Amino acid sequence: MAQIRIDHLRKDFGSFNAVKASTFTIEDGEFFMLLGPSGCGKTTTLRMMAGLEFPTSGQIYIDGEEVGQKPASQRDIAFVFQMFALYPHMNVRRNISYPLVSQGMKRAQVRAKVAEVAGILGIESILDRPVGGLSSGDRQRVALGRAIVRDPKAFFMDEPLGALDAEFREHMAEELRALHDRMGATTVYVTHDQLEAMQMGDKIVVMNHGVVEQFGVPQQIYDWPATRFVAAFIGSPAMNFLDFDGTVGKHATSVSFGGATFDIPEQLDGARGALTLGVRPEHVHLSDAARYRGRIVAAEYLGTTQIVTLDTAHGPVKARIPSHERVQVGSTTGLDLDPRKLTLFDATTGRALVSAANQGVLSHG
Incomplete structure (x- = not known):
């Protein structure tokens, strides 16, 4: 061989x-x-x-x-x-x-x-x-x-x-x-x-x-996808993308948009302008207490889990949640995002920004 x-x-x-x-x-x-x-x-x-x-x-x-x-x-x-x-x-x-x-x-x-x-x-x-x-x-x-x-x-x-x-x-x-x-x-x-x-x-x-x-x-x-294309191509459903304009400083540990602040892995790159926050459906949790809001437009039953689709101000979001969790189509709820699993992308280039979480992967990817 x-x-x-x-x-x-x-x-x-x-x-x-x-x-x-x-x-x-x-x-x-x-x-x-x-x-x-x-x-x-x-x-x-x-x-x-x-x-x-x-x-x-x-x-x-x-x-x-x-x-x-x-x-x-x-x-x-x-x-x-x-x-x-x-x-x-x-x-x-x-x-x-x-x-x-x-x-x-x-x-x-x-x-x-x-x-x-x-x-x-x-x-x-x-x-x-x-x-x-x-x-x-x-x-x-x-x-x-x-x-x-x-x-x-x-x-x-x-x-x-x-x-x-x-x-x-x-x-x-x-x-x-x-x-x-x-x-x-x-x-x-x-x-x-x-x-x-x-x-x-x-x-x-x-x-x-x-x-x-x-x-x-x-x-x-x-x-830890290196580009937005990879994030969208790998996974079913694909990664969610929330588009916003803002500034992320070097060593930043949070971003704010849509009336909410999201904790993120420490950023090793700085960026400003058009940005995208990426999150997998299994790292989205529904919580009435969360400040970022979305309206439930669909719920797809898959046995042990269900895929809930929400409309938000910065893009559609799919959440993979347990099937026993009750949701009501047409209602509004808050969304919590797992801060350990978030990726920021430069919306112009599509490249992921390097963070403390993904630096080992992106340096070899």
């Missing part, structure tokens, strides 16, 4: 800049997620790492070797596509064994290796079946088997669960993560699904318009 290092990677298609100077490192054995909306550059980045596209500039290092201008065949990686890309005229066994046969491996070794992989994936009973009649889940397992049978340095996966229905997709996500843990393989996985990324990834790169917005472990990215 291998460490993968990306250094100022850029890709242009004519006048269109698809990837803009991306830099990050994937450590040996990590399950690494490339996350972002459609068209953000994540698949282009993966294809450059795999050798299916060549970068306009920048370097790609796999296991310490610079491979940016080498074709895929010289990188010792395995690629799993969304649409499986199986050979329809071959049965399962021949599909899995094809990479080994192409390398000239002896028949006995091929049989042993295919049997080992089939055991790992739980597909021993379908080895002699044609792939055409298989379920989507079994076809995905065969595609994975063909990838892992070679013991490559790294696995690259481009939305491999995208064609599955929601229930089976969740099941296969668990299986993929378990497979990764058993094998200890370096895996790079592209997805637009932030829940999938949070569920499976050791580290996440969040991309938007060809730019790496943030890089880190899932919990850090969720708790």
Whole structure:
């Protein structure tokens, strides 16, 4: 297995800049997620790492070797596509064994290796079946088997669960993560699904318009987003944003707007002008005693919790509260915000201001 290092990677298609100077490192054995909306550059980045596209500039290092201008065949990686890309005229066994046969491996070794992989994936009973009649889940397992049978340095996966229905997709996500843990393989996985990324990834790169917005472990990215885009893209519901004009001094521990004062983590940056206070729904609490007020416009029951939507003077707010808490649509209530979990953003740049709470994350993100 291998460490993968990306250094100022850029890709242009004519006048269109698809990837803009991306830099990050994937450590040996990590399950690494490339996350972002459609068209953000994540698949282009993966294809450059795999050798299916060549970068306009920048370097790609796999296991310490610079491979940016080498074709895929010289990188010792395995690629799993969304649409499986199986050979329809071959049965399962021949599909899995094809990479080994192409390398000239002896028949006995091929049989042993295919049997080992089939055991790992739980597909021993379908080895002699044609792939055409298989379920989507079994076809995905065969595609994975063909990838892992070679013991490559790294696995690259481009939305491999995208064609599955929601229930089976969740099941296969668990299986993929378990497979990764058993094998200890370096895996790079592209997805637009932030829940999938949070569920499976050791580290996440969040991309938007060809730019790496943030890089880190899932919990850090969720708790302390580096940009307003990340805060909105990660989380369901997304982070709430309260927009206001004001001044935040260096070492400030509170901000005031809307007739209320909010305690915040100590600010290590100063800022003035258009600002945004960000808070996750689970860190909003309803309290009649609170001075910042909102009118309840909706309540969505989710079993153990409910999502309450409020209109406020500085923007809509969603609160995740226990389902047994009684709320009345149309009534007005106060909102308390957990001061330990608030993020201030520069509304012009969209960047988070550095505070005592997020400085360790943002300095590495």
